[in-house]
Each structure stands twice: as C-alpha cells, then as structure tokens.
Amino acid sequence: METWQSGTVDISGGHLAYHRTGGLGPALVLSHGLTDNGLCWSRFAAALASEFDIIMLDARGHGLSSRISETEPFDPAWDIAEAVEELRLVSPIVMGHSVGARATASYANAYPGRVSKVILEDPPFGPVADPGVSKARRERFREHVAAFSSMSEAQIMAKGKSATPRWHDDDFPAWATAKRQVDPEAMPVYDTAWQDSISCIEAPTLLIFGEPGHGGIVTPEMAEEALEVNPNITTAQIKNAGHNIRRENFADYLAVVHKFILE
Numbered sequence: 001m002e003t004w005q006s007g008t009v010d011i012s013g014g015h016l017a018y019h020r021t022g023g024l025g026p027a028l029v030l031s032h033g034l035t036d037n038g039l040c041w042s043r044f045a046a047a048l049a050s051e052f053d054i055i056m057l058d059a060r061g062h063g064l065s066s067r068i069s070e071t072e073p074f075d076p077a078w079d080i081a082e083a084v085e086e087l088r089l090v091s092p093i094v095m096g097h098s099v100g101a102r103a104t105a106s107y108a109n110a111y112p113g114r115v116s117k118v119i120l121e122d123p124p125f126g127p128v129a130d131p132g133v134s135k136a137r138r139e140r141f142r143e144h145v146a147a148f149s150s151m152s153e154a155q156i157m158a159k160g161k162s163a164t165p166r167w168h169d170d171d172f173p174a175w176a177t178a179k180r181q182v183d184p185e186a187m188p189v190y191d192t193a194w195q196d197s198i199s200c201i202e203a204p205t206l207l208i209f210g211e212p213g214h215g216g217i218v219t220p221e222m223a224e225e226a227l228e229v230n231p232n233i234t235t236a237q238i239k240n241a242g243h244n245i246r247r248e249n250f251a252d253y254l255a256v257v258h259k260f261i262l263e
Contacts, residue, residue, distance in 0.1 A: 031057055
C-alpha cells in the first residue's frame with residue numbers, strides 16, 4: 001500500500017478522488033457502496049495488486065470527491081465513464097458493490113464495448129420506489145449521516161466491530177473514516193427498473209449475491225431473472241454472507257472473482 005498512488009480526475013461539475021495500485025496487469029476499476037470510500041476496497045485490492053492495475057474511486061459525495069450539488073443533477077454511471085476516460089483506461093474490468101454495483105452496471109449498460117468484464121456485488125435491485133417512500137429514505141439517510149458526523153472515528157470503529165464481528169480488522173479503518181466523509185445528499189433515487197440497467201451489457205458479467213437471511217439484497221429469484229434479462233450474465237451465490245459479501249466471506253468471494261476474471 002505504501003506504493004499506491006492517489007490523485008483526482010476532473011468530471012462534470014467537480015472531481016473524483018482515486019487510489020491506484022499501479023500494477024502491470026489489466027486495469028480493474030472498483031466502485032464502492034453507499035457511505036464507503038475507495039479505500040474500503042483495500043484488503044481486496046492488496047490481494048490482487050500483483051496481477052492487476054487497480055483503481056479505487058471515491059464516488060461523488062464520498063471520500064475526497066466533490067460534494068453533491070443542490071441544484072445540478074448527476075449520473076454516477078457518467079462519473080465512472082468520465083473517470084475512465086480521464087485516466088485513459090482501455091477496456092477495463094469494472095466492478096462495484098451495492099450502489100457502486102448499480103452504477104457500474106449502468107455504465108457498462110450505457111457504453112457497450114468500453115469494458116472487458118463486469119462484476120456486481122449485491123446491487124440494490126428492487127422495485128422502483130414510490131416518491132413518498134424515496135423521500136422518507138433520503139430523510140432517514142440524512143439522519144444516519146448526521147449521527148456518524150457527531151462521532152469520532154474511534155467510536156465509529158468500535159460500533160462497527162460490535163455490529164459486524166466477522167469482518168477482518170483490516171476492513172474497519174477506511175470504513176470508519178468514510179462514515180465522516182459522506183455527503184448527506186448521497187442517497188440515490190432509482191427511477192428506472194433494475195432490469196433496464198443490465199439489459200444491454202455486452203461484456204461477460206458476474207452477479208455475486210449472498211443470502212437474504214444474512215441481509216443480502218439480491219435474492220435467488222432476482223438472480224434467475226437477471227439471467228433471463230441478459231444471457232451475458234452468470235451468477236454466483238456466496239454462502240454465509242449477506243450484503244457485504246467480501247467482508248463476510250472473503251475467501252470464497254475472492255476465489256469466485258479471481259476465477260471469473262481469469263476465464
């Protein structure tokens with residue numbers, strides 16, 4: 001990690017911060033989940049740094065990236081597209097977790113041919129929410145962010161370790177830092193069906209999901225529907241994991257991802 005590079009790239013209306021391993025292998029672009037930052041991928045990136053040039057983006061409204069404008073709308077998929085362009089990456093592998101997976105899917109879906117492979121870790125697939133429901137979710141999210149902003153990183157880390165004792169110690173530092181960096185307006189609102197975000201992806205795509213009983217979002221039924229929507233998709237369920245799959249069953253997650261990338 002001492003040799004990893006950090007920087008920013010210009011995007012419409014601001015900039016995205018990133019961290020990069022600088023390996024000699026293919027480019028692998030990672031997009032994190034809600035309230036995380038790019039360095040929340042550190043353990044995973046360290047495991048693959050010898051084989052790939054890994055770029056960990058801070059999404060808009062997260063980490064050290066630009067805050068979210070109160071007046072100008074933005075598209076997370078277009079943010080990824082602009083970052084890839086500015087970094088001069090050619091046909092990278094793109095991968096995301098949670099809302100980062102939804103943005104990654106939308107990017108690969110909107111720009112066929114620009115990526116070599118796609119990996120989606122438990123994206124927020126679900127029905128389009130009623131406007132009233134979306135408004136309530138956004139308000140709860142603002143309260144959630146405000147609660148974290150009143151805590152120290154040490155307090156956040158202690159809370160995280162108590163709530164998620166199965167996570168590796170290496171997962172917590174960046175996770176705790178990220179909670180105090182997130183913009184209260186970062187909660188996304190999806191106004192299109194999730195099926196539309198994957199229907200035109202041309203690259204081989206892996207949808208990784210956990211177990212709903214452990215807190216996973218994607219159900220086996222959703223995974224089956226994804227296969228019907230797009231034949232370029234394959235699926236893998238990781239047992240003993242929920243929404244934070246790589247944090248809850250790192251060994252199986254890493255094995256599945258590594259096999260898919262090298263196929």
